[in-house]
Structure formats: C-alpha cells, structure tokens
Amino acid sequence: GQNIDQPTEMTATEGAIVQINCTYQTSGFNGLFWYQQHAGEAPTFLSYNVLDGLEEKGRFSSFLSRSKGYSYLLLKELQMKDSASYLCAVVDSNYQLIWGAGTKLIIKP
C-alpha cells in the first residue's frame, strides 16, 4: 500500500529553526508538495519538489531525496503565525495525490 509518514505534533520556540520530516512509500513518484493549514482554514501551497535537493523560498526551505523516499520542510526564524499544520503530499505514478496526516506545529514564545 501507499504510505506517507509525518510526526503528529512538534513544538518549537519563536525565533528558532524547526525541521518537519516526511517519509513516503508510494507506487512511483512524480513530485512532492508541502502545504500549510491553519486551524479552521484551507490548506495553502508552500512548495513543490520533483528533483533531489533543496528549494529555498524565504524563511521556508524544502528538501527532497528520492532514493531515500524522504523530504523535509525547514522553517527558520519561527514566528507565532507559523503555528499550523504542515501537510506532505506525494504525486504517485498515476498522478494521484497521496496525503500525509499532517504535522501540527506549536510555536511557544
């Protein structure tokens, strides 16, 4: 079966750096998305990786290793507004999106 694993919850301090991991086992791979979802709101797009390596976008970076079935989202200079759930989603060989359950990130002052 297809599976995406993310930690259920993480806690970090305002101003610090946090890394949210995502490992996947899917039938084929055509890219990996990260979305942010604030409580009670819709998911919003953060990043898309299809090639190995690091993609940087402001305070957020996303890394992919296809050989290891692994990605991480790196958030720097954490702000209180970064408190949200972060969803990892993989595009499989049939171009279907497989979603992880999400990681709830709690930021403490």
Add this chain to the structure above:
Amino acid sequence: NAGVTQTPKFRILKIGQSMTLQCTQDMNHNYMYWYRQDPGMGLKLIYYSVGAGITDKGEVPNGYNVSRSTTEDFPLRLELAAPSQTSVYFCASSYALQGPIGELFFGEGSRLTVL
C-alpha cells in the same frame, strides 16, 4: 479575486437527508477535486474531474455523486446522509497538463454534521 468558492460553510443534516455542496472557481482551471478531512487524518479524495463532462472516483466515493457540466462548477451531492459523512469538505482546483502537478487552490471548506 474570488478563486475557489464553496457553499455552505456550515450545515447540519439529519440522517437520511440529502444536500448539495456547491463549488465554483474563476481561474479557468481544468482540474477540480472534492476532499474530505477528518480530525487527525489526511485529506481523502472523494471525486475529481479533469475537465467539463469528465468525472472520476477517488479514494472514498461511496455515498457521494458529482457532476461537471461547466469548467467553473463542480457540485458534490450527498444522498441519504449518514453520521460517517460528518466531516470538513474541501473543494480544490488546479491547472495541469498531466495529473495534479499544479498547485492546488482550495475553497474555505464546508463543515458538515450529520445527526
């Protein structure tokens, strides 16, 4: 600058009732999707459409129906509502040449409770 609009935002249904969740997008996207999200779970695909007149089942289609008569509209019909359909429903759209490679744009969600 509407994006994806879905209605209603909240609804309480009695067991056995039926209803339609409306979804409209103004971005001329070819792909549209309906997801449900239960607490602590990932998004589950109910139905999707790759263009007007074409719809396909997702992971959890039972108890639901959809239609796509225009590019803009993708309503989700719940027939004979059951408590298991209590969830938050999200409509989304994307533009992609092949598969959901494009960024998904989500509506604000519809919180449905079946009692």
